[in-house]
Amino acid sequence: MAEVVIVGTPAEAGGIAAEFIARLVARKPDAVLGLATGSTPLPVWTALAERAKDPARPLDLERVRGFALDEYLGLPAGHSQSYRAVIDREVVEPLGLDPALVHVPGDDGGPVEGAGERYEAAIAAAGGVDLQVLGIGRTGHIGFNEPGSSLASRTRVKTLTEQTRADNARFFPTPGEVPTHCLTQGLGTILDARHLVLLAFGEAKAPAIAGAVEGPVSASLPGSAIQLHPQVTVIVDEAAASGLAYRDYYRFAWDNRLAFER
Numbered sequence: 001m002a003e004v005v006i007v008g009t010p011a012e013a014g015g016i017a018a019e020f021i022a023r024l025v026a027r028k029p030d031a032v033l034g035l036a037t038g039s040t041p042l043p044v045w046t047a048l049a050e051r052a053k054d055p056a057r058p059l060d061l062e063r064v065r066g067f068a069l070d071e072y073l074g075l076p077a078g079h080s081q082s083y084r085a086v087i088d089r090e091v092v093e094p095l096g097l098d099p100a101l102v103h104v105p106g107d108d109g110g111p112v113e114g115a116g117e118r119y120e121a122a123i124a125a126a127g128g129v130d131l132q133v134l135g136i137g138r139t140g141h142i143g144f145n146e147p148g149s150s151l152a153s154r155t156r157v158k159t160l161t162e163q164t165r166a167d168n169a170r171f172f173p174t175p176g177e178v179p180t181h182c183l184t185q186g187l188g189t190i191l192d193a194r195h196l197v198l199l200a201f202g203e204a205k206a207p208a209i210a211g212a213v214e215g216p217v218s219a220s221l222p223g224s225a226i227q228l229h230p231q232v233t234v235i236v237d238e239a240a241a242s243g244l245a246y247r248d249y250y251r252f253a254w255d256n257r258l259a260f261e262r
């Protein structure tokens, strides 16, 4: 079962996830982070940037490497909503990462055909992802693995659902400008990361979180693939946790974790 942490605010969630990352980087200065876009991970990057500036607890992120989960297809190079641009703006710059060490699917200059295999090879050459930050879409997708994605899938081209395109339309001048296709790490790729940290906030995410954490493992709710992973931390606010049957137990387990788990 995933470790589920129910917090009061997104900022609190960001602080917990940032501390996981800080501890990892202290142990492994060239750690490989799996980077997610969307609104949900923003408090993580904010907390980590603040933590990196804390003179009392030095944290050097200069050698940290990164692999983004996904990227739209069909946007002009340099488009402000391409995930390359989003990752640069929201993660690389505030954290002071080296942009040359941060990769997004399809940004190697090669053709779309074979981009998935090349991305997989790059992750493998880096030694795999140490900690993968994840959000979850209302369709239950992680990365852009929409319902029906194989639990064993690898990085590949996917077609977005109308729901996901509508949800992401807020980032584009008109809904029609949301791309229809993307490149995304597969569920099998994500499950290869050594630690998964999935965050979700707000009532709209409650059904997806309930299905991902407690529902049957099914390609119909791709986030449920996390149940196959041995080290998962799910950090949610009260609203996103509201559909969880065992939320009292999760609270009890977190409040009573043993000294070595803190």
Ligand code: GLP
Residues within 6 Å of the ligand: 036, 037, 038, 039, 040, 041, 069, 070, 134, 135, 136, 137, 138, 141, 142, 143, 144, 164, 168
């Ligand atoms: C997009 C991304 C996902 C993200 C999801 C939820 O579809 N590809 O990685 O988890 O949006 O976004 P938000 O966190 O903004 O709700």
